[in-house]
Amino acid sequence: MTEAGLTRSRIAATLSAESHGNRDSLGSRLVADFVHFFAYHFVLARGGHRNVSAAGFRLEVAPTVFDPRIFRVSEFFARFVLALDLRGKRVADVGTGTGILALAAARAGASEVVALDINPAAVRAAEQNAARNHLAERIVAVQSDLLAALPPRPTFDVIISDPPPFPGEPRDMADRAWHAGPGYRDVVNLFAQAKSRLVPGGVMYLSLSHHSDLKLLGKLIADGGFQSRLAAEHSIWIDRLLLFELRQAAANEQPA
Ligand SMILES: C[S@@+](CC[C@H](N)C(=O)[O-])C[C@H]1O[C@@H](n2cnc3c(N)ncnc32)[C@H](O)[C@@H]1O
Numbered sequence: 001m002t003e004a005g006l007t008r009s010r011i012a013a014t015l016s017a018e019s020h021g022n023r024d025s026l027g028s029r030l031v032a033d034f035v036h037f038f039a040y041h042f043v044l045a046r047g048g049h050r051n052v053s054a055a056g057f058r059l060e061v062a063p064t065v066f067d068p069r070i071f072r073v074s075e076f077f078a079r080f081v082l083a084l085d086l087r088g089k090r091v092a093d094v095g096t097g098t099g100i101l102a103l104a105a106a107r108a109g110a111s112e113v114v115a116l117d118i119n120p121a122a123v124r125a126a127e128q129n130a131a132r133n134h135l136a137e138r139i140v141a142v143q144s145d146l147l148a149a150l151p152p153r154p155t156f157d158v159i160i161s162d163p164p165p166f167p168g169e170p171r172d173m174a175d176r177a178w179h180a181g182p183g184y185r186d187v188v189n190l191f192a193q194a195k196s197r198l199v200p201g202g203v204m205y206l207s208l209s210h211h212s213d214l215k216l217l218g219k220l221i222a223d224g225g226f227q228s229r230l231a232a233e234h235s236i237w238i239d240r241l242l243l244f245e246l247r248q249a250a251a252n253e254q255p256a
Contacts, residue, residue, distance in 0.1 A: 029211075049063070054074060055079055063121065077241075092150075093161070094160070094190060095162060099139065155198060165178070165208050195226065228246050
């Protein structure tokens with residue numbers, strides 16, 4: 001079944017359930033380190049501009065920018081976003097890379113999309129790729145540490161994010177697409193910032209890997225005031241891509 005065919009209603013699992021037997025295990029850490037060795041040396045750290053197609057978009061991938069043609073999570077997430085009804089919605093894409101998810105949100109009908117990244121090369125790429133795909137009128141790219149560069153208002157209906165999925169110190173800017181710092185230091189504030197910038201009833205979509213530290217991330221998500229459920233998943237080779245839907249927890253369900 002394609003990822004688009006995995007309906008959100010069909011899948012009901014929580015981050016805590018998903019965390020069983022994942023990165024806590026030595027096996028998962030070894031898999032993540034093994035894949036990172038090749039991903040870093042042969043993809044993330046390589047130079048030169050490339051032109052790729054993914055999820056129906058023509059994209060230029062600049063050096064240090066996450067390549068959506070090689071890393072399947074981008075296309076999986078983009079196709080999920082394309083299937084949403086975002087007509088008239090304001091959307092933020094945190095960690096935009098080439099801008100592929102921002103483009104998908106605009107094509108799904110969003111009236112305004114703010115594409116954010118810490119990497120200035122990604123911000124330029126997102127801007128250029130928006131123009132190249134004739135969606136520049138509805139996408140603005142901003143260099144920002146998570147959502148920190150944005151004013152608290154106006155708020156968003158939907159926030160999407162494909163953050164660096166693994167803990168550990170990044171080697172350089174390119175590696176910030178992969179490693180989020182020890183204990184997910186670089187994304188720790190994502191959930192509280194997202195919650196304060198979502199309209200009441202707003203929703204966040206977050207992609208992670210089965211080899212992410214889901215236990216720790218589950219705690220960060222709950223501390224940020226969200227409840228999560230698995231919305232879609234996709235198996236590739238030795239990984240399982242997980243897409244979570246996060247909604248603001250009711251007051252009596254917030255952590256003390
Ligand atoms: C896994 S890549 C995803 C890129 C793109 N969304 C995609 O799906 O192809 C993660 C992105 O998050 C960005 N990033 C990492 N830490 C960040 C932070 N603190 N604030 C904003 N962006 C960040 C990286 O530069 C990278 O572009």
